[in-house]
Amino acid sequence: MIEFVIKIVVWCVMVILLFQTTFTSKWKESWEEVIDANSTLVLVRYLYLIAGLSFISSFLFEIDWLSIPALISIIGILIAHKKERKEAPAQVMIMVGLVMLLTIFFVPTHPDSFMKHVNSKGTYECLYDFECVKITSTITSDGLVKTEAEVIPVTDYSSHWYGITATGSMVIGESNQQQETIQAFNIAGFWIEY
Numbered sequence: 001m002i003e004f005v006i007k008i009v010v011w012c013v014m015v016i017l018l019f020q021t022t023f024t025s026k027w028k029e030s031w032e033e034v035i036d037a038n039s040t041l042v043l044v045r046y047l048y049l050i051a052g053l054s055f056i057s058s059f060l061f062e063i064d065w066l067s068i069p070a071l072i073s074i075i076g077i078l079i080a081h082k083k084e085r086k087e088a089p090a091q092v093m094i095m096v097g098l099v100m101l102l103t104i105f106f107v108p109t110h111p112d113s114f115m116k117h118v119n120s121k122g123t124y125e126c127l128y129d130f131e132c133v134k135i136t137s138t139i140t141s142d143g144l145v146k147t148e149a150e151v152i153p154v155t156d157y158s159s160h161w162y163g164i165t166a167t168g169s170m171v172i173g174e175s176n177q178q179q180e181t182i183q184a185f186n187i188a189g190f191w192i193e194y
Contacts, residue, residue, distance in 0.1 A: 007060045018052040044080050047073040064189045067106050071188065075099065100164065106189035107166050111159035114168030117191040118182055124172065129157040132172055155179065 051073035058066035078098070108114075115126055126132040131154055137147045156171040166186040173179035184191040 011057060011060055014056045015053060018049055018056075044077060047076045047080075051077065064106075067102075067189055071099070071102055074102070103188045104164050107161065107164065107186055108189065109161045109166070111157075111168070113166070113186070114159045114170070114184065114191065117168070117184060118170060124152075126154070126170075129170075130154050134172075 051070045054066045054068075054070035054073065057063060058070065078094075111129070115129065118124055118126055118132075122135075124132045124134055132152055134150045134152050135147065136150075137145055140146050152172050153174060154170060154172055155174070156169065158170075159168040160166065164187075167184070168186070168191070169181070169183045171179055171181050182193065184193040186192070
């Protein structure tokens with residue numbers, strides 16, 4: 001509970017600092033040097049605010065999907081910057097490099113991330129990589145909900161990290177007829193099953 005309160009206080013302080021930096025600081029005059037004349041200055045400031053809050057909230061509260069608004073905001077900010085003709089290829093390379101670094105940063109390197117993904121689906125609860133509990137709920141003819149839990153062994157489990165992506169695979173079940181294979185790859189912190 002104390003840890004959560006500390007996170008909330010840190011988040012509130014960061015919101016105040018980001019808001020002051022974005023809208024009321026001495027940097028306000030220097031924004032016009034960076035932003036193109038046809039882009040809206042207020043929109044870019046909001047993008048800075050959204051990027052900062054999303055990035056900080058993603059780490060403090062461990063909410064993975066908040067990294068996507070941060071990434072989209074950063075791309076919007078990079079698009080809005082003034083471009084010199086000589087520096088255009090360099091800025092494109094910097095933007096591509098930044099997006100690649102952010103993508104690599106959010107790809108999990110530990111196999112527990114794939115296990116959390118399997119657990120989040122709701123059918124299986126896997127505490128270890130050698131067995132899972134399959135939870136099934138059915139509605140009986142009386143209208144009652146009947147929940148059954150069955151311990152099922154994991155016959156194969158693998159998770160690999162490849163820098164810009166990660167893969168995970170799990171085979172659950174004993175015999176070939178009852179086996180279920182869960183395979184997914186991770187891009188920028190999100191697991192996509194195939």
